[in-house]
Amino acid sequence: MPELPEVETIVKELRTEISGDIISNVDIFRSNPIIQGDLPKFKFELKGKKFIDVTRRAKYLIFHLKPKSFLIAHLRMTGKFIISSYDSEPSKYTRVWFKLKSGRILIFDDVRCFGTLEIQKNLNNSNSLIKLGIEPLSKEMSPRFFLRKLSKSKRKIKSVLLDQKIVAGLGNIYVSEILFRSGINPQSEVCQLQKKDWIKIIKFTRTILEEAVRNNGTTISDFRRVDDKTGKFQQFLQVYGKTNQPCPKCGIPIQRIIQQQRSTFFCLDCQKIKP
């Protein structure tokens, strides 16, 4: 479900809400396949610990605990963190909840159970985190980085931007939007891209992500913030989900194709493959 801006939104809200609070109890309603590692250890590592901070790496949420430990969470398609009052009942999709000393409950809901929760004493021990590529909003995101890494690659640009081992944090919505605004065809081979193309991609990645973060992310169907509010960025989407609607730049119908088994939306006229 969420990409970088949605995760960033949740992280900020969680940081404000739960920093300083202490986990009094952990209840697991369904562990499989969500919780990584063994269950007693998971509970033991969390109970009694204090939330110090909540941060983001790519699409992962990282809860910093004291005594030192980290809860690393990924929401995948339908995971949600919700803060509720003490008397709430678990919903049909509540998988794990953390009762807090303040009287509130930090709830992890996940309809499809693709989400993951992992405990680590040290972030360097996390297999999921070590594989990740550069942050799209960092200064490492440069034409030089891509040219050096991909100048001989015949991979398609859509696939490269979705590859979390290269750039970590972009997903299906924002990649379509970034390539549309850059005027680059999603089926372009990356070895064909020149410095000026990468400059555009980097510029629009920044513009779009920053604007999405300001708007608390995109709500297409069921993304919800901690307080159940929706994001507002969906009103700024130009191509994602707009099959056959007029291109905002030239007016011809937006195309939908499948790449890597995911929908890609683009304009045939504004995003031509270069000869």
Add this chain to the structure above:
DNA sequence: AGCGGAACCTGTCGGC
């Protein structure tokens, strides 16, 4: 090397 396919799991929506 890079792609398509399947898998993980569950729900919604549209067509017939």
Add this chain to the structure above:
DNA sequence: TGCCGACAGGTTCCGC
């Protein structure tokens, strides 16, 4: 109404 296929913001593994 019911059934069936397509599709969903993600990631990983496998085989050609």
